Amino acid sequence: MSEQQPDPAEVLTPEVVFRDYAPRIYYLAKRMLGNDADAEDVTQEVLLQVVRKLHTFRGDAALPTWLHRVTVNAALALREKRSNRSRRETSTGDDAVLEAGNAEPPGNIRLNRPHPNQTPDDIVLAEEQRVIIDTAMARLPPAYRDVYVLADVEGLPNNEIAEMLDMTLAAVKSRLHRARLQMRELLAPHFEEVAP
Amino acid sequence: MTDVTCDEFVNQLMDFLDDELTESVRIAIQAHLTICAHCGGLMATYCATITITRSLPRCSGPLPARFEEKLRAILAALPNE
Numbered sequence: 001m002s003e004q005q006p007d008p009a010e011v012l013t014p015e016v017v018f019r020d021y022a023p024r025i026y027y028l029a030k031r032m033l034g035n036d037a038d039a040e041d042v043t044q045e046v047l048l049q050v051v052r053k054l055h056t057f058r059g060d061a062a063l064p065t066w067l068h069r070v071t072v073n074a075a076l077a078l079r080e081k082r083s084n085r086s087r088r089e090t091s092t093g094d095d096a097v098l099e100a101g102n103a104e105p106p107g108n109i110r111l112n113r114p115h116p117n118q119t120p121d122d123i124v125l126a127e128e129q130r131v132i133i134d135t136a137m138a139r140l141p142p143a144y145r146d147v148y149v150l151a152d153v154e155g156l157p158n159n160e161i162a163e164m165l166d167m168t169l170a171a172v173k174s175r176l177h178r179a180r181l182q183m184r185e186l187l188a189p190h191f192e193e194v195a196p
Numbered sequence: 197m198t199d200v201t202c203d204e205f206v207n208q209l210m211d212f213l214d215d216e217l218t219e220s221v222r223i224a225i226q227a228h229l230t231i232c233a234h235c236g237g238l239m240a241t242y243c244a245t246i247t248i249t250r251s252l253p254r255c256s257g258p259l260p261a262r263f264e265e266k267l268r269a270i271l272a273a274l275p276n277e
Contacts, residue, residue: 014271022267023255040263047267051274111248133252152249177210184238184245191241 032075034138042074111190136186144179200228
């Protein structure tokens with residue numbers, strides 16, 4: 001789950017793990033769960049797990065893969081817990097717990113394909129694009145969002161996602177295709193130049 | 197396989213882009229693309245969606261300051277092993 005690869009020779013300490021991995025865990029959880037509070041719960045849980053098991057890692061080559069898996073599992077478990085609570089509360093008349101995904105994406109912004117040599121204006125634009133895409137992803141049904149985030153944001157191969165989510169490869173591909181079609185619908189208003 | 201409908205095109209699109217179709221189906225899809233501007237546009241925005249999503253930073257910035265402070269306090273309170 002790395003963009004900048006941590007130095008493999010660096011000794012793993014809680015501070016190093018915090019610095020190199022906490023934001024990645026947080027943003028993966030936030031994208032899967034669609035809200036800050038749940039992402040914080042997952043990040044805290046995963047970080048405590050990794051710090052407690054730190055002595056079992058010899059160098060950190062295996063750590064990113066392990067962290068992906070633990071973060072995904074923690075996010076799925078938290079969603080399940082929230083879902084069970086929501087069902088109980090709904091059955092007693094309390095419908096305050098809502099699944100994330102109702103926010104409207106910002107309008108009037110066009111999406112541009114990424115290009116190198118960014119200027120400051122490009123960076124502002126890239127941030128606006130990030131918000132649009134993250135907002136659209138938060139509107140996907142959770143089952144589609146999981147596969148979409150892992151495949152198209154995190155770049156995991158479909159067979160690894162299938163194993164991680166305990167699904168068949170065919171089911172992963174089917175969900176990914178449907179998720180992409182929904183994301184396309186959500187982002188289409190911003191694709192003025194390439195829209196049909 | 198001869199003519200492909202728009203629904204069939206949509207259903208096969210991911211396999212088409214991943215080059216996982218038989219040759220006859222792939223040719224039929226390509227033929228459909230030459231006559232159907234709607235599906236051509238759909239494929240363009242589908243591909244743009246993938247490209248733009250893949251350009252997202254996996255990590256969108258630092259942790260929120262308040263949360264970072266809380267996490268640091270929790271880590272600092274852990275017993276040293």
